[in-house]
Amino acid sequence: MIAKGYTEEHEILAFDDETGLGTVSITDHAQSSLGDVVFVELPSVGTAIQKGDQIGAVESVKAASDIYAPVSGEVVEVNERLNTEPSLLNKSPEDEGWLCKIKLSALEERDALLSAEDYKKSYES
Template sequence: MFRQATRSRLSFPSRTVRGLPSLQAAPLSRTIVTKKYTVEHEIVQFDDETHTGVVSITDHAQSSLGDVVFVELPTVGSQVTQGDQIGAVESVKAASDIYAPVSGEVLEVNERLNTEPGLLNRSPEDEGWLCRIKLSTPSEVDSLLTLEAYKETFES
């Protein structure tokens, strides 16, 4: 009986993390995913094991923009530097540039945004992710804001 219980606990199937591209969550994995913010309203979800970050805009940014009608995404394979403009978002109210929260190579972009730009309104931090970047300088994540510090930038 003990052997059976132990066996069932150790054979967990992997599952895809909802809304994030090509990331796997393994139950016994020690990967740490850190979510950090910029004052320009971008988010990066950084995986310390793979040194990749998924970039999106904050819920506050999408609500300020209004209904998004067009998203310009970076080019896969391009090298970006922290703070560089990597794309743009156009809405019925305004247009806004998107800046790289970290430096590295763009590995993947969310092609769904080309035909469904409203994903940024419905799910900005989940299904509406913008791109995935392989960080060239992972320590840059440390210079970004925590959620509390980010909120202070627009709530005061």
């Protein structure tokens, strides 16, 4: 089963119980706020990260925005397509435009993530 959790910084973690991996993406709200994405900086495979660490950045025609780790763990895969197709973040931010996959080191951190409803409230207020 895939469970999704959100951060107030507009990241999503889609956690797969079967593989133990979390896929990090930015939200549709974030990509629409950024505008046309022209560059994506991704973390390196093998990097150990702590929840809240800056793990990358997104640059658009309007702004630049840092990407923060929603959980702690190790980066096991990055979406290399974003190097040549940064616009995937606009077209499909939560699917084809995923950023990286993390092997979680602290499963309980998933529980601290926001639900979709609470995430929406966080930017509407």
